[in-house]
Amino acid sequence: EIYRADIVLLCGVWGHVPATDRQMFAGALAALCRPGAMVVWTRGVAGDFRRFADIEAVFTGPSWQRVRVSFT
Numbered sequence: 134e135i136y137r138a139d140i141v142l143l144c145g146v147w148g149h150v151p152a153t154d155r156q157m158f159a160g161a162l163a164a165l166c167r168p169g170a171m172v173v174w175t176r177g178v179a180g181d182f183r184r185f186a187d188i189e190a191v192f193t194g195p196s197w198q199r200v201r202v203s204f205t
Contacts, residue, residue, distance in 0.1 A: 140172075141170065172192075
C-alpha cells in the first residue's frame with residue numbers, strides 16, 4: 134500500500150532546487166500528497182518577489198489550489 138501525506142512542509146528547500154528542476158520537483162511533490170493535502174512552503178524573498186513568483190508558478194494546474202500567501 135502507498136501512504137501519502139496529508140500535510141507536507143517544505144521549509145528551506147527551494148534555494149537548493151535549480152530553476153530548471155522546479156517543475157519536476159512539484160510533480161514529485163504532488164505524487165507524495167493524497168487528494169486534498171496541504172503543502173506549506175517557505176522561500177525568503179529579501180525584497181525580490183520574483184523568487185516567490187517563479188516558485189509559485191510551478192504550483193499551477195489542477196493539482197494545486199492556493200489557499201493563503203503571507204509575507205512576514
